[in-house]
Amino acid sequence: MGSPAEQMSRPCTSLTRQAIAPHRREGIAPTGDHHRSSTRRSTGGQSTVDLIATSFWDGDFALPAAGVSLCAVTSVLPVEMVLSERFDAETWQPVLFCIAENADADALAALLESGRVRAVHDRIDDQLTELISAGQPGRVRTDAQWAAAKAEVLEGKTPAQHGNWVWYPWSGRLVHVLPREQFRLVRTDRNRDKITRADQAVLLDRQIGVIGLSVGNSAALTCVMEGVGGAFRLADFDRLGLSNLNRLRAGVHELGVEKTVLCARQMYEIDPYLDIEIWREGLTADTIDGFVDGLDLLVEECDTPWLKIAAREHARRLGIPVLMDTNDRGLLDVERFDLDPDRPLLHGRIGDTTADDVVGLDRPATIALMLRMVDETRISPALSGAIDQIGRTLSSWPQLASGTMLGGAMVTDTARRVLLGRAVPSGRFYVDLDRLIGWQS
Structure with missing residues (x-):
């Protein structure tokens, strides 16, 4: 043998x-x-x-x-x-x-x-x-x-x-x-005719940027599987850790691999003809403009307040739509800066706060700002109860694989509609299974 x-x-x-x-x-x-x-x-x-x-x-x-x-x-x-x-x-x-x-x-x-x-x-x-x-x-x-x-x-x-x-x-x-x-x-043949061949050709000609590749990994891979986007830019400074495997599809043999590298490999294994660029050090004030400029759509899934705001500031200036899933109650944010360049960031949840204003925030201030972004009054009871324990009994925000995969599906479905010129309004939307199916948290 x-x-x-x-x-x-x-x-x-x-x-x-x-x-x-x-x-x-x-x-x-x-x-x-x-x-x-x-x-x-x-x-x-x-x-x-x-x-x-x-x-x-x-x-x-x-x-x-x-x-x-x-x-x-x-x-x-x-x-x-x-x-x-x-x-x-x-x-x-x-x-x-x-x-x-x-x-x-x-x-x-x-x-x-x-x-x-x-x-x-x-x-x-x-x-x-x-x-x-x-x-x-x-x-x-x-x-x-x-x-x-x-x-x-x-x-x-x-x-x-x-x-x-x-x-x-x-x-x-x-x-x-x-x-x-x-x-x-x-x-993509089995996409027909939920996606026509003509629409598929349009989608494969579009460029999508993804910032943050834990939850963002699901969005990127689902987009590739569905043929939504033929060119991608990926940004994340982090490496795959064991605690990421509760929500990020990877193997233990990939521990320590940069998340940008991991995601790009997974995408190329689905379609070797993709055009992918990676920002393996993450994004800074010096590099973010080069990342965002030229995109047809931006998916923002990072945990850093400065980058969340800075990405939207650049997207708004360039007229690029932004999608974000928050892995809680099936929350999806749609910001159509391509249609409304004067639209307030995050639906006005942060007022006139700029990226420069949040540089150097300590942990309590960061958590408070993140809660303003997602609207603390509307988060799930489970997440609400966990907030006070972050940094004490919890290492970070709790996130589940089911929520991550749901987010990837919502982002991809919405991205497809936006890129094809469908009537997708700006707003905050919930696909809350507790309410839709009647389960109790």
């Missing part, structure tokens, strides 16, 4: 340098530009390729449109860095290889020969089946017809040369996935 390590590495031997050699065929020149669009067009009857490869996001897969490169992206990091000693446990970006290209094929071969790939996951045939089914869900095919349809999608390439190979350095896994647009179409 061999050792566990040998068994883990054994699948790598089937991916040879010959298998990943760049594909060439007459009339198609290799290109080093992974962002270049295909020029294929329909010439009458619509083949599988016409329906899928050139018409990703229209509503019924029927109207040929400008093609999208089947590579879509290049490697995030140069292979020299991938193979260097600097590539340590803090790495958070995957590396993408399109082996239809000379340089990427050579780089992937070097990676495989380095021994750093612990396991290879190649389910591209299953993904091709799902892709074809998504384009023509009602069609019944024989085995021969399935093979012919897949061959059309491959356009003469081998299955190994289709799409991208994604290496996740933190786990040592090498995963074969469809090209970006095909991958996203299949991955």
Whole structure:
């Protein structure tokens, strides 16, 4: 049988340098530009390729449109860095290889020969089946017809040369996935028609910022799963601690990992084509403007009064909507600074208080300000009873996994509506299960 390590590495031997050699065929020149669009067009009857490869996001897969490169992206990091000693446990970006290209094929071969790939996951045939089914869900095919349809999608390439190979350095896994647009179409196919393909394309073109990655981790991951946002900025100065595992989905092997790094890794494992930036030292007066500027929506989930206020000051000035879940009674704040740039921060709960006013607050003053923000008269009895014990018998604000996951769902649902231009008003809203279901705390 061999050792566990040998068994883990054994699948790598089937991916040879010959298998990943760049594909060439007459009339198609290799290109080093992974962002270049295909020029294929329909010439009458619509083949599988016409329906899928050139018409990703229209509503019924029927109207040929400008093609999208089947590579879509290049490697995030140069292979020299991938193979260097600097590539340590803090790495958070995957590396993408399109082996239809000379340089990427050579780089992937070097990676495989380095021994750093612990396991290879190649389910591209299953993904091709799902892709074809998504384009023509009602069609019944024989085995021969399935093979012919897949061959059309491959356009003469081998299955190994289709799409991208994604290496996740933190786990040592090498995963074969469809090209970006095909991958996203299949991955979000079960959203239809709660989210139309046209709306999904809009959502994947939006950029979301998330400040605070305990509760914010749930919001970020739920957004990624639903395809709400294709670019993200993450900010948190903290590392994962054991006490975070009561509400943050992670494993004990990840203790000590920076929360920004942890969240980015989890997001990339859902969609390797995301565009993610991280602020691993958190945000300061010098860095917050660069974080907020250019966002389509801001999710604020931090515990620091200065940052809560400063983030909103910048968002209001730039006309960016802000969402916040507070993990108590299902409270969701919506502040549409994009529609009302003069709107008072936190619905006027803090008056004219500015971020500069709260610098250096002691613990009692900080707690008092936080209670003003959430409205102490409306918090749950359980949280109300815990306030006086913070710093005495309680280390911090009590938060539950159920509330965290509910918050991620509320933020994602609301973010989707805001980003699609739906009529979402500013305000404070409660999804309080105690009241909705009649339970007693």
